[in-house]
Amino acid sequence: MRRTILALSLLLAATPAFACTEDELQQKSISLAELVKAITTKDPAKADAWRGKQIDVDRVAERTTNIDEICAAYDKAIAEAKADK
Numbered sequence: 001m002r003r004t005i006l007a008l009s010l011l012l013a014a015t016p017a018f019a020c021t022e023d024e025l026q027q028k029s030i031s032l033a034e035l036v037k038a039i040t041t042k043d044p045a046k047a048d049a050w051r052g053k054q055i056d057v058d059r060v061a062e063r064t065t066n067i068d069e070i071c072a073a074y075d076k077a078i079a080e081a082k083a084d085k
Contacts, residue, residue: 020071036053046084
């Protein structure tokens with residue numbers, strides 16, 4: 001019994017408290033698309049670079065079903081987009 005409780009406690013401790021949800025993932029996708037649209041409208045020369053970054057995020061989503069990993073890829077791209085805006 002103690003081992004089961006200990007195992008569950010360790011499992012819960014290892015699970016992120018604020019895991020990304022599918023709704024948050026969808027919102028991040030929309031946010032990235034809007035940021036990229038704003039960047040490329042302002043400077044069309046950046047379109048190819050940003051298309052590549054969006055493809056990189058898409059590849060992460062194709063490679064894994066881990067929503068937190070996909071959200072992390074979106075977070076990174078969004079941070080880069082905000083810095084470039």
